[in-house]
Amino acid sequence: MFNTPILKLFSFMLIITVFAVSAEAVTIKIATLSPEGSIWMEKMRKGANQVAKATENRVKFKFYPGGVMGNDKTVLRKIRINQLQGGALMGGSLSSFFPGNQIYAQPMKFKSQDEVDYVRQHMDDYIIKGLDDAGFVCFTLMGGGFAYIMSKYPITSIEDLKDRKIWVPDNDKMTVGSMGCFGVSPIILPLADVRTGLQSGLIDTVENSPVGAVVLQWHTEIKYITNLPLIYLYAVFAIDKKTFNKISPDDQKIVAEVMTRELKEIDRLNRQDNVKAIEALKKQGIKFITPSQEQMNEWMATAAQTSQKMINAKELPKAPANKVDDLLEQYRKNQ
Secondary structure, three states: OOOHHHHHHHHHHHHHHHHHHHHHOEEEEEEEOOOOOOHHHHHHHHHHHHHHHHOOOOEEEEEEOOOOOOOHHHHHHHHHOOOOOEEEEEHHHHOOOOHHHHHHHOOOOOOOHHHHHHHHHHHHHHHHHHHHHOOEEEEEEEEEEEEEEEEOOOOOOHHHHHOOOEEEEOOOHHHHHHHHHOOOOOEEEOHHHHHHHHHHOOOOEEEEOHHHHHHOOHHHHOOEEEOOOOEEEEEEEEEEHHHHOOOOHHHHHHHHHHHHHHHHHHHHHHHHHHHHHHHHHHHOOOEEEOOOHHHHHHHHHHHHHHHHHHHHOOOOOHHHHHHHHHHHHHHHHOO
């Protein structure tokens, strides 16, 4: 006969063990617009494989690339209902959760990548902490380079812009507000509909980074790029914080270390890809046109007014926006 107390103890320990194992095992479903085969997917899958191995499959990632789960707005809705647990998302899509993440998206704030690098050294942690407080674990930022105005028609002045049918993303309030300050009523479309919109004539002008235009094949529908860095783009690999907190502290450290390393590699490679994309666009015959100094002054003055209006409307927090200005002033004094 089995000893009843021993049997009960054994059963209790078995239940606890099963519960502990099941509680530790976490699968994180991540959606992204990045297509399969892209450098983004390559690096994210590499990190995921390393995490699974290092945690003995206690933490696993499952990816949904190529926009199969919808645009960023749809992905965020699915994260909210736990159909997904994260996404590789454009920074602007998270502005409703943390407006401060838009400090880099102020129009024409930066003149060069070197200026961006200097400011990012001081301000990336502010954005990462703010998103964490808002419920998203983001290990680092992945720079996408500068967005430029790209059009079927030459645009060198703000007046030229007013005659165009301009696209803006359907989940980026700051860009919509910026266009309004430039006297433009933009056409709001999901990212997936932009190329079709260019082909049909619904829109004739977009803004994107050079590599973004090539990857999304928008470059086949445009003829001109205005040689004026409009805004700085970045993306984040965001995990729902409630899901991340289900992972043990030791495994959280592994995930953070591995994914930070791979995401920083994406950040580095994006810079190279943008330089290559600019050359590819020029070879294809797309014309890069530069505004006159007088036109440039008008662009810069309007851009500054736009940032101030957003601060006044509390769409952009004043203190970090001012800190960006101070950092830029410091950098430019030393050049």
